Amino acid sequence: MKSVVNDFSIHVATVNGSGSQTANNVLLRSIMQMGVPVSGKNLFPSNIAGLPTWFTIRVNEDGYIARHARNDVLVVMNPETAATDVASMGPGSLIIANDAIKFPDVPADRTVYRVPMAKLMEPITNDVKLRRLVVNMIYVGIAGQLLGIEQAEVEKALHAQLGKKPKALALNAAAVKAGYDFAAENPLAIPFRVERRDLTGGKILIDGNTAAALGSMFAGVTVVAWYPITPSSSLIEALIGYLERYRRDEKTGKATFAVVQAEDEIAAIGNVLGANWAGARAMTATSGPGISLMAEFFGYGYYAEIPAVVWDIQRVGPSTGLPTRTMQGDLSFAWGLSHGDTSFPVLLPGSVTECFEFAGTAFDLAERLQSPLLVLSDLDIGMNNWMSEPFEYPTKPWDRGKVLDEAALEKIGQFQRYGDVDGDGIPWRTLPGNRNWKGTYFTRGSGHDELARYTENTEAYVRGMDRLKKKMENARALMPQPELLETPGADVGLIAYGSSHWAVLEARDLLAKQGVKASYLRVRALPLAHSVHEFARKYARVYVVEQNRDGQLREKLLTEVPDAAARVQSVLHYDGLPIDAQSVVDGVLAHEGRTVTEGATR
Amino acid sequence: MSAPTTPPAGQPVNRVGLSRADYDGSKTTLCPGCGHNAITGGIIQAAWEAGLEPHKVAKLSGIGCSSKTPAYFLGHSHGFNSVHGRMPSIATGVSMANRELLLLGVSGDGDTASIGIGQFMHMIRRNVPAIYIVENNGVYGLTKGQFSATADLGSTRKSGEANRLMPVDLCALAIELGCGFVARSFSGDQKQLRPLLKAAFAHKGTAIIDVISPCVTFADHEGSTKSYAAVKEHDAPLHDIDYVPYFEDLSVDYEPGTTREVDMPDGSRIFLKKLDTDYDPTDLKKAWAVIHEAREEQKLITGLLYVNPKTHTFHDELRMVDAPLATLPLEQVRPPQRVLEEVMRSFAEGSAPIGAGGG
Numbered sequence: 037m038k039s040v041v042n043d044f045s046i047h048v049a050t051v052n053g054s055g056s057q058t059a060n061n062v063l064l065r066s067i068m069q070m071g072v073p074v075s076g077k078n079l080f081p082s083n084i085a086g087l088p089t090w091f092t093i094r095v096n097e098d099g100y101i102a103r104h105a106r107n108d109v110l111v112v113m114n115p116e117t118a119a120t121d122v123a124s125m126g127p128g129s130l131i132i133a134n135d136a137i138k139f140p141d142v143p144a145d146r147t148v149y150r151v152p153m154a155k156l157m158e159p160i161t162n163d164v165k166l167r168r169l170v171v172n173m174i175y176v177g178i179a180g181q182l183l184g185i186e187q188a189e190v191e192k193a194l195h196a197q198l199g200k201k202p203k204a205l206a207l208n209a210a211a212v213k214a215g216y217d218f219a220a221e222n223p224l225a226i227p228f229r230v231e232r233r234d235l236t237g238g239k240i241l242i243d244g245n246t247a248a249a250l251g252s253m254f255a256g257v258t259v260v261a262w263y264p265i266t267p268s269s270s271l272i273e274a275l276i277g278y279l280e281r282y283r284r285d286e287k288t289g290k291a292t293f294a295v296v297q298a299e300d301e302i303a304a305i306g307n308v309l310g311a312n313w314a315g316a317r318a319m320t321a322t323s324g325p326g327i328s329l330m331a332e333f334f335g336y337g338y339y340a341e342i343p344a345v346v347w348d349i350q351r352v353g354p355s356t357g358l359p360t361r362t363m364q365g366d367l368s369f370a371w372g373l374s375h376g377d378t379s380f381p382v383l384l385p386g387s388v389t390e391c392f393e394f395a396g397t398a399f400d401l402a403e404r405l406q407s408p409l410l411v412l413s414d415l416d417i418g419m420n421n422w423m424s425e426p427f428e429y430p431t432k433p434w435d436r437g438k439v440l441d442e443a444a445l446e447k448i449g450q451f452q453r454y455g456d457v458d459g460d461g462i463p464w465r466t467l468p469g470n471r472n473w474k475g476t477y478f479t480r481g482s483g484h485d486e487l488a489r490y491t492e493n494t495e496a497y498v499r500g501m502d503r504l505k506k507k508m509e510n511a512r513a514l515m516p517q518p519e520l521l522e523t524p525g526a527d528v529g530l531i532a533y534g535s536s537h538w539a540v541l542e543a544r545d546l547l548a549k550q551g552v553k554a555s556y557l558r559v560r561a562l563p564l565a566h567s568v569h570e571f572a573r574k575y576a577r578v579y580v581v582e583q584n585r586d587g588q589l590r591e592k593l594l595t596e597v598p599d600a601a602a603r604v605q606s607v608l609h610y611d612g613l614p615i616d617a618q619s620v621v622d623g624v625l626a627h628e629g630r631t632v633t634e635g636a637t638r
Numbered sequence: 639m640s641a642p643t644t645p646p647a648g649q650p651v652n653r654v655g656l657s658r659a660d661y662d663g664s665k666t667t668l669c670p671g672c673g674h675n676a677i678t679g680g681i682i683q684a685a686w687e688a689g690l691e692p693h694k695v696a697k698l699s700g701i702g703c704s705s706k707t708p709a710y711f712l713g714h715s716h717g718f719n720s721v722h723g724r725m726p727s728i729a730t731g732v733s734m735a736n737r738e739l740l741l742l743g744v745s746g747d748g749d750t751a752s753i754g755i756g757q758f759m760h761m762i763r764r765n766v767p768a769i770y771i772v773e774n775n776g777v778y779g780l781t782k783g784q785f786s787a788t789a790d791l792g793s794t795r796k797s798g799e800a801n802r803l804m805p806v807d808l809c810a811l812a813i814e815l816g817c818g819f820v821a822r823s824f825s826g827d828q829k830q831l832r833p834l835l836k837a838a839f840a841h842k843g844t845a846i847i848d849v850i851s852p853c854v855t856f857a858d859h860e861g862s863t864k865s866y867a868a869v870k871e872h873d874a875p876l877h878d879i880d881y882v883p884y885f886e887d888l889s890v891d892y893e894p895g896t897t898r899e900v901d902m903p904d905g906s907r908i909f910l911k912k913l914d915t916d917y918d919p920t921d922l923k924k925a926w927a928v929i930h931e932a933r934e935e936q937k938l939i940t941g942l943l944y945v946n947p948k949t950h951t952f953h954d955e956l957r958m959v960d961a962p963l964a965t966l967p968l969e970q971v972r973p974p975q976r977v978l979e980e981v982m983r984s985f986a987e988g989s990a991p992i993g994a995g996g997g
C-alpha cells in the first residue's frame with residue numbers, strides 16, 4: 037500500500053446543532069499542532085438544529101489550503117445523509133462509521149471501519165443528552181489513532197478549547213480516549229498518515245469575520261450599526277465582544293464606542309452615514325439582501341460625499357438564494373450601487389490577514405475619498421477557519437482625510453464644501469460642532485454647487501458629476517494595488533480576487549505540471565489599478581477566475597480594456613461550494629483546447 | 639467669519655450674544671402662506687429665545703416640502719437633508735457620534751407616517767435625544783397633494799375624493815412607544831408652539847411635536863380637515879403654556895390651583911395654565927383618553943399631551959465616554975499592542991472560540 041502522507045481530506049458528516057463543532061475544531065487543531073498545514077471548511081444548512089452539516093479538513097504539507105474536490109476519509113455520523121455521503125467516496129477511501137448507521141454496501145476498494153459508538157459511550161456518561169454531544173469525540177479518537185495524530189496533541193487541543201469547563205473537558209477527554217483505545221485494539225492498515233512537520237510554528241487559526249472585527253477595533257471604529265444576517269452577523273458579534281472587553285473602561289463602565297442593532301439595513305446605513313457625517317469612524321456589516329436595501333443611501337453618500345464602511349460578506353444570491361453558501365456575486369452591484377451615475381471604492385480581501393488589514397484601510401480610504409466604501413468578503417473567508425501568521429499591530433497613524441477644523445478655517449478665504457481646491461477631485465469637509473461659522477454648510481442629496489447651495493443649474497450639476505468621476509479616477513492609485521506573480525515565458529495570465537486566490541495559487545502549480553505556464557494577478561480593489569489593464573493586454577490568453585455565473589470582474593475589466601475582449605475568458609465556479617483548484621485547472625485547460633489529463637481522482 | 643462677538647448696534651441679543659437674525663436661514667422657496675413657513679418662523683424665534691448656540695445644533699430632515707425647511711432656519715448650524723423617511727436613522731448615527739449636539743429634526747406626515755414610520759417608531763423606542771417636528775398637512779405636498787397616512791376619515795382631496803382609511807395618530811403612537819415628550823400644535827398658534835419648542839429643546843430624550851400645518855396649495859379647501867378654517871374651528875387647546883428656561887431666574891406667580899408646573903432636568907420649568915379642565919400631562923392614561931375623545935368628537939386637541947422628563951435615553955443605554963466619540967484621539971480608540979498580542983496568542987493556542995458556523 038502506497039502511503040499518503042500529509043495530503044488528504046477528511047469529510048465529517050453530522051447533524052447541525054449536535055455539538056460536532058468542538059470535535060471538528062479539535063481534530064483540525066491537533067493536526068496543525070503537529071506542524072502540518074490544514075484548513076477547515078464548514079458546510080452548513082440554513083437551519084439552527086437538525087439538518088445535515090459537513091465539515092471538511094484538508095491536510096496538505098505543501099500548504100495548499102483551498103477546498104479539495106475529493107475527500108479521502110469520511111466520518112459517517114448522520115443517518116439521513118449516510119447513503120449519499122458514502123456513495124460520494126472514491127476508490128481507496130476510508131469510511132469511518134457509527135455502527136448504528138445503516139447504508140448500502142460499498143465496492144471492495146473502499147474500506148469501511150465500523151465503530152460501536154453507543155457502546156463506547158456507555159461507561160462515559162448515563163446522561164442521554166450528553167452522550168449525543170460527546171459521542172463526536174469518539175470519531176476524533178478513532179481518526180486520531182488510524183491517521184497517526186498524536187493523542188497528546190488532541191488532548192492539548194481539547195484542553196485549549198474546554199479548559200475553562202472542567203466537567204465537559206473530562207467527559208470529552210474520556211470519549212477521545214475511548215476512540216483511541218478502540219482503534220488501537222482494532223487496527224486497520226490505511227494509506228493516509230499525518231506525520232509531524234515544522235510548517236505551522238507560531239501560526240494562528242482564525243475566521244475572516246473575527247479578523248475583520250479585530251482589524252476594525254484596532255482601526256479605531258467608534259460607531260457600529262447592524263442588522264443580523266448570515267454570514268455577516270459573526271463579524272459584528274465578534275466586534276461587540278472585543279469592544280466590550282477592550283474599549284469599555286472597567287472602572288467607569290464608559291465606552292469609547294457605540295453599537296446599535298438597527299431596525300433594518302436601511303437604518304443601519306443611515307446610522308453609519310449620520311455618524312460619519314458627524315466625524316465618527318462608523319461601519320456596518322451585512323450580506324447581499326442588506327446591500328440591496330442600502331442602495332438609495334449609497335447614492336446619497338456618493339453625491340453628498342460622506343464616508344461609510346460597509347462589509348458585505350457575500351452569500352449565494354439572487355434573493356435569499358442559498359444563505360449559508362459562498363459566492364462572489366455582488367461585485368457588479370457593489371460597484372454601481374444606487375440609481376444615477378455612481379461608482380464606489382471596493383476592497384477585495386483575499387485572506388484573513390487582509391480582512392484584518394483592510395478593516396483599517398477601509399476607514400482610511402472612505403474618509404480620504406469621502407465616499408461609502410464596500411469591503412467584499414464572502415462566507416468562505418468570513419466564516420471558515422484559515423491558517424495565518426499572527427496579525428501585525430498597525431503602526432501607521434490613521435488617515436482621517438480632508439477635514440478643516442476651526443483653526444484651519446481661520447486661515448482660508450471662503451470654504452467650498454464641494455470645490456476642487458486641490459485639483460484631485462477630493463473636496464474638504466467640516467464637521468458639525470465646529471464653532472467657526474465659515475465652515476457651516478447644508479448637506480443634501482439634491483443638486484448643489486461648490487458652496488453646497490441648492491441648485492438645478494445644469495453647468496453646476498455637470499461640474500459636480502465630472503469632479504466625482506475624477507475623484508474615482510484618482511482613487512485607482514490610492515486603493516490597494518494588485519499582487520502580481522509573474523512566470524517567465526508565460527503566455528497565459530490568470531486574474532482572480534478574494535477567496536478564489538487559494539484555489540488559483542494551487543491551480544497555477546498544477547497547470548505548470550501540465551506544461552501551462554501562467555502568470556497570476558490578484559485584484560485587491562475597485563476601481564481597477566492601471567496595472568490590471570496592462571496585465572490583460574500583456575498575455576495572449578487571460579482567464580478571469582471568479583465565483584459567480586456571469587463573470588462579473590471580466591465584464592468590468594472589458595468595459596475598461598475593450599481591446600482585450602477576444603483574449604480574456606472566464607473560468608467560473610458558482611455552485612455555492614468554495615472553489616477548488618481542480619475546477620480551475622479543468623476550466624483553463626478546456627479553454628486552452630487541451631483534454632483534462634488528471635481529474636479529481638488521485 | 640467666526641461667530642460675531644459684537645452684534646449690529648441696536649439689535650437685541652440673547653444670552654449667547656446673538657441677534658435674532660443670526661438664527662435666520664436662506665429664503666424660503668415654499669408657497670406663500672404654507673403652514674411650514676410659520677413653523678420655520680417659530681423655530682427661529684424659539685431658538686433665539688432659548689439662546690441655542692448654532693454650532694451645537696444639527697438640523698436634520700427627510701424629503702418633502704416640510705423637509706426642505708431646515709435650509710430656511712439656523713443658517714449657522716450644520717444641516718443634513720437626507721432621503722425620504724430616513725431622518726431618524728441619520729439622527730441616531732449623529733447622536734452616537736456626537737452626544738453634545740442638539741438634534742433638530744423636521745419631517746412631514748408623508749415622510750414620517752408612511753415611508754418613515756418604521757424608523758420613526760424605532761427612534762422613539764430607543765429614545766434618541768432629538769427634537770422631531772412633524773409638519774402635518776394630511777397630504778404629500780411635494781408630490782402634489784396625494785393623501786398621506788394622517789389624513790382624517792372623510793377628509794377630501796381637492797378633487798372631492800374622500801379618505802376612507804384610518805389615520806395614523808403620531809402622538810398616540812409616540813406615547814404608546816414610551817416617548818417622554820409628546821405635543822401637538824398648530825402652525826397658526828405661535829403662542830403655543832414656541833414654548834413647546836423651547837421645552838422640547840430642554841428634553842433629554844426624543845421629543846415629538848406634531849404640528850398641524852396647512853398646505854395652502856393642496857389641502858386648504860372646504861372638506862379638508864387640515865385647512866386653516868377647519869383647524870381654527872376645531873382647535874381645542876388643553877392649556878396655555880409658559881416656558882421659563884433655567885437661565886431666567888423668574889419667580890412666577892400663579893393663583894393656586896390654576897397652573898401645573900413641570901420641571902425639566904436642566905432646571906427649566908413648564909407652566910401649564912388650566913383652561914376648561916385640569917389636564918395632567920404626566921398621566922399616561924389621561925393622555926390616551928384625551929386623544930381618543932378628541933377623535934370621537936372631531937376635535938383637534940393641542941398642547942403638551944404627555945411629558946416624562948426622566949426617561950431612560952439612548953445615551954443612558956450606550957454609556958459612552960463624556961467626550962463625543964467623533965473627537966476621540968487615536969490613542970483612545972486603538973488598544974495597545976499587548977492587547978493584539980494577547981488575542982493572537984489565544985488564536986495560536988486554540989483557546990479563542992473559532993469558526994462561527996453551525997455544526
Ligand SMILES: Cc1ncc(C[n+]2csc(CCOP(=O)(O)OP(=O)(O)O)c2C)c(N)n1
Binds near residue numbers: 750775
Ligand atoms: C424613495 C422616495 N419615494 C418617493 C419620493 C417622492 N416624494 C417626495 S416628497 C414625498 C411626500 C412628502 O410628503 P410629506 O412628508 O407629507 O411632506 P410635505 O411635502 O407634505 O411637506 C414623496 C412621496 C422620494 N423622494 N423618495
Ligand code: SF4
Binds near residue numbers: 672673704780855856
Ligand atoms: S405644496 Fe403645500 S406643503 Fe408644499 S410648499 Fe406649497 S403649501 Fe406648502
Ligand SMILES: [Mg+2]
Binds near residue numbers: 748
Ligand atoms: Mg405632508
